[in-house]
Amino acid sequence: MRACKCSVLAMVIGSIIPVSYANSLIIDGKLDDQAWQSAQKIETFFQVVPATHKVFNDKLNAQVFADQSGIYIGITNFQPEHSRQKQFNLQDGFMQADFNRVYIDFSGDGSSAYLFAITLGGGIQDAVVTSQRTTDHDWDGDWQSAYHEYVTHWSSEIFIPWHSVSFSPKLNEQGLATIGLGVQLYELESNHIFANQQQTLSNSDFFINMPKLEVQVPVQSQLSFVPYITHQHHFTERQGKNRELDVGFDLLYKPAHNQTLSVAMNPDFAQVDSDDVDVNYSAVETLRTDKRPFFTQDISVFNVDALQDTKLIHTRRIGASSDDGSEMITPIDGAVRFVHQGMHNQWGGFAVRENSLDNAVGKHFYAGRYSYRAANWRTGVLATHVERPWLNRDAHSAAWDSQYQSETWSVQSAFLLSQIDGEEKNTGNGASLDLGYQFSPNTSASGKYLRLNRHFNNRDMGYMKRNDWQYMNLNFSHAVNINNNWLTRVKHVYDVSYEANTDGLKLPSKQVYRAELMMSNGAQWTMQLDHTDKGWQDNIGADSIAFELPEAVETRVLYVSPYIGSFSWAASIELDQEGLSGHAQQYALDMTWMPHENWNIKFNNFYRNGDGWLVANKRNQITEYDRRYFVNTIEVSSLLADNLELSTNVQWSVLEAASKEIFQVTEQGLVQRNNLDTSFVDKGLMSQFKLRYRLGAYSDIYLVYRRGGRDIVSLQRDNAGEQGWLDGVEQNWTRPDEDSAIFKMRYLF
Known part of the structure; x- marks a missing residue:
């Protein structure tokens, strides 16, 4: 919650109306402060998902004004109590509630934009949107929001200070800056989106047709100082480094809105969130995101x-x-x-x-x-x-x-x-x-x-x-909007790829057809058929030479239940051909239980069983494995009290790989090798328990406990599967590689 003196102006389309406010404006979601009385009203909204572009004047309206401090957006959503979904989510987490989303192009030229979203329940997301219309949620900004409920509607209030983003004001002859503003309501009950513009990020003209406002942007400078301290205690032996203390700071100076100097000494690179368990035996590195503040700005x-x-x-x-x-x-x-x-x-x-x-x-x-x-x-x-x-x-x-x-x-x-x-x-x-x-x-x-x-x-x-790669792709998508009692949209996607190395050696490539059905009750179905044509595998790893793979077919069906209610789920089944002559079945089941508007419990399961998994064991030697792979993730997130958050993430995986056939890769093809066994079991566990007390933007106190490990054991094929899965994970818990507690505090001055 934030109070500020509003003393300069209200913002309207195409003009500026000076307004003076005697009372401070409180960000509480109620939209009852005097400042809102002269704000510009936005009352026409379009249905953009599905993209019928039907005009609605009764779904929501928005109000916008600006002052010396920043820009304010107030949104009123006309949803009766019985049709709302109220739920809290951690910052940048999945929003399983009705929510408002705001896009602001501060420069007004499509060079970039910022996304700000708030749920009915207080969950938030923020992100940078690049000129290529890609979204990066690693960025965290300095902004405030609140919501309030009434019997016939609910409202949200967002305040973004000018100093929270970097931009170059696009000034007209009157010295007013043009900015782009998109406002949306995501209606969870139907999975429909309503917006004040007819484009979404998937449309190439999103920035071009973003509604524009003119506003006076004050000349400002800013100096921010964020020191931090982190103390980490390892309960396992770490070569004399059982205790680690880090102290550093980030210093940010903005002489103007469009210029930023950032200096960091022993910067705040202590990332408190653990990465997921990574079971990757391919030659393609897992791409990780980065939440470290210095790199997200x-x-x-x-x-x-x-x-x-x-x-x-x-x-x-x-x-x-x-x-x-x-x-x-x-x-x-x-x-x-x-x-x-x-x-x-x-x-x-x-x-x-x-x-x-x-x-x-x-x-x-x-x-x-x-x-x-x-x-x-x-x-x-x-x-x-x-x-x-x-x-x-x-x-x-x-x-x-x-x-x-x-x-x-x-x-x-x-x-x-x-x-x-x-x-x-x-x-x-x-x-x-x-x-x-x-x-x-x-x-x-x-x-x-x-x-x-x-x-x-x-x-x-x-x-x-x-x-050493040539990749070509053609994609065509077409959606048909249907307005009946059970179906609202059918989307067809055709995707054709061709791959080769730079010498022209043809690699396996996919042709895909996918049908996506959006149901009237909010459920979603996806059916997909993939065909991978015959080609050479030249990137299996270990610097092995290329060998030829046969064609393969994959089929997948996915169902996502309506999000409304205290329980939702999604399930998929996939039947594939894989490897040289193998087949695989893949199942996934994700369940979400929300026993309270401040509590969210997710139970996600993934299982794949097949007999054609190919891995390079060493140079020019590959094994086709009969393998079972299971991953279970349990996530708990909650708002315990005002500004106090709890999150728990426990993920464990078991990979059992029994060698089926072993081949030597030669220029003449694959030569089967006998009397070899490369079977193994890979068990992993990652668990994290985190308390976060929010003091403000870039100001937090964290208390984190992490425990887990990874165990890879070679064994005989006949012994694969002998040990129970939970027994193996129990060993990762009782004899962990990682067993530590972290205290971290940072504060913005």
């Missing part, structure tokens, strides 16, 4: 979108394990970043220096970005540099990316370069093109092309699934 400035998650900057590389393998997390001495966002020119850079530890294993990271933006297009360059003294290795990468957006066309391109200097010098290149066309709000098509040559390597700071 102004993230859209450094964003270059290339296909298949190809990134020149993947911030989880920074502060990761040391080059000599002695540390899982490398301490960071300092970091600095500066960003300038002009009306047309945008540039920024950052530098991060890891601690050298005892033998110069720390790395140094540098990045610079410049882009130019006009009305519907943007172009720019990004360069990165990484120094790795312990490996005697320097890595460089660069990208030139461009984007064009119209009401029907969407074009994104990127040309990539990499160079590695070390014992050997390698220079690589790549290109990415994403072309989309929107026939109507319900019909669209796209074509994609990605090429990375065999010497392209961006992994010192970036991420890629693989190199």
Whole structure:
């Protein structure tokens, strides 16, 4: 809850009306303060999911005004009590309630936007929306919200301070700034969305047709200081490091709205949330997100979108394990970043220096970005540099990316370069093109092309699934809106891919048909049929040579129950052909129980059983396994009291792999090997119990307990499955690799 003096103006479409308010405005969701009496009203809303574009004047209305402090949005939702779903969720968690979502393009030019959402129940989400219409929920902003219930409706109130985001005000001749504002209601009972614009993020003209407002943005500067302290106690032996104390700070200075200087000393890189158990035996690295504050601010400035998650900057590389393998997390001495966002020119850079530890294993990271933006297009360059003294290795990468957006066309391109200097010098290149066309709000098509040559390597700071790769894709989707008693929309998706390496060797690629049904009661059905054509597998791992895989067919059916009520569930079944001659069955069941509006309990289960799982055991040797894989996750989240949150996450997995056939990979094909057994069992457990007391934006007290472990054991094929699953997980609990408690406090001054 926040009180502020409102003394400057109310905001209206196309003009500014000066208003003076004698009373302070309280963010309580009631919308009964005097300031709202002269705010601009938004009363016309469209149904955008399904995209019938039917006009509604009785679903919701919104009010907007601004003052020297920031921008205020008030939303009234006309939903009677019996049709509402009220539920709290942790920040950025899944919203299983009716909620309001607000998109704000502070620059008014589509260069980026920010998302703010609040549920009936007090749960919130916030995110950065890039110019490519991708959403990054890792960003957490400084803003306030509240809701209030009445018999005939409920209302929400959102306040976003000017200093909470970086933007370049787009001024007209009168000195007023143009901003874009999208307001939505998600009606959980029907899964329908109503908005003040006819576009959603899936439409190429989302930014172009976002409703515009004119507002006076005050000239401001800001200085923020966020110190933190973290104390971690390990209950398992850690080579004399059973207790760890970290103290540091983040300093942020904004001389203007469009300029930000961030300096961090021993920065707040202590991430209290554990990663999920990662059971990955493929050659493709698992892509992790990053919630560390230094890297989530102004993230859209450094964003270059290339296909298949190809990134020149993947911030989880920074502060990761040391080059000599002695540390899982490398301490960071300092970091600095500066960003300038002009009306047309945008540039920024950052530098991060890891601690050298005892033998110069720390790395140094540098990045610079410049882009130019006009009305519907943007172009720019990004360069990165990484120094790795312990490996005697320097890595460089660069990208030139461009984007064009119209009401029907969407074009994104990127040309990539990499160079590695070390014992050997390698220079690589790549290109990415994403072309989309929107026939109507319900019909669209796209074509994609990605090429990375065999010497392209961006992994010192970036991420890629693989190199030596050509990927092409055609996609067509068409939705039919149906208004009857049981069905509201049917969406058809056709997806065709082709893959090869840069020598032209054809790789397995998929052709997909998917039908999505939205039911009138809020339930959803998805039916999917995949065909993978015959091709060469050249990326199984262990630097093995290529071998040919047969064609395969996969079928999947998914059902999601209506979200209304205290219990909901989703289930799927999948029948696949896999490997050389195997078959697999896959089942998933996710259940959510909400015994109280402040409590949410999720019980998720995944099981896959098949006899064609291929893994590279060593160079040019693969095994086809008969395997069973089970993952169970239990998540509990609750609001115990005002600003006091509890979250619990327990995840355990069991992989039993009994070797079926073992092959030597040769140039002539696969040669079966006898008298070998590579069977194994992989058991993992991760558990985390977290209390969070919210003191304000970037101000929290955390108390976290973590416990878990990973156990991989080789065994004879005949012994696979002998040990009970729970017995194996019990060993991970009683003899853990991780057993620690963390106390962390940070505070924004």
